[in-house]
Amino acid sequence: MKFNHNRKGQSAIEYLMTYGWMLLVVAIVGGAIFMTVNQNTGECSSEVPMDLQVAEENDFGVAENGYAVSDGNVQVRLANAYSTDVTVNNVTFGDTELTAGSNTLSQNEEVVFSSGSFTASDSCNDFTLEIDYTRNGLNDTRSGTLQGEVE
Known part of the structure; x- marks a missing residue:
């Protein structure tokens, strides 16, 4: 065999x-x-979502690295890349309305909206940011979710 x-x-x-x-x-x-x-490691992302960013030349939204949450204060920096003026009617961060000195932005202008009414938390929070604005007589809204740890 x-x-x-x-x-x-x-x-x-x-x-x-x-x-x-x-x-x-x-x-x-x-x-x-x-x-x-x-x-979800508990770390907060400081990146602005694409649906809120000023991503191209003719756009309006949150500037690059345009928001911060610290000491109970939130700041959102908006930028206008349109060739026409943009009037910001309302900016809401979570349940809080943010305010700024001027609400009309010319081309390539930025403005900071802020509020100091947040209480400290040890965890990462999701905040809905809603921006209601007018351009060329037409109202528009941009919204998305940002993360922040209120220190």
């Missing part, structure tokens, strides 16, 4: 390949679960 040793080697390789693919799939799924669970 003659044994074919090549069959044993092929069987071992098939065994390793089967379990190798299984381990690869388990690693990918495990990594995806880990990233999803680990996303």
Whole structure:
């Protein structure tokens, strides 16, 4: 009786390949679960969401690095990149209306809206920012969610 040793080697390789693919799939799924669970680490993101940013030349919204929450005070810096004036009618951060000295922004002008009515918290908070403004006689609204830890 003659044994074919090549069959044993092929069987071992098939065994390793089967379990190798299984381990690869388990690693990918495990990594995806880990990233999803680990996303909320308690750290606040200071990035302004794209739907609120001044992302292009003819735009209006929150300036780059345009908001801060500290000492119970919130500040939101708005920028006008339109070629026409923009009148800010109302800025609401969470449940609080923010105020500024001037509400009309010319082209490439910025203004800071602020309020000091926030109480300290040790955790990251999500705040809805809503900006109601008028440009060329037409009302428009931009809104999105910002994160902040009130210190």
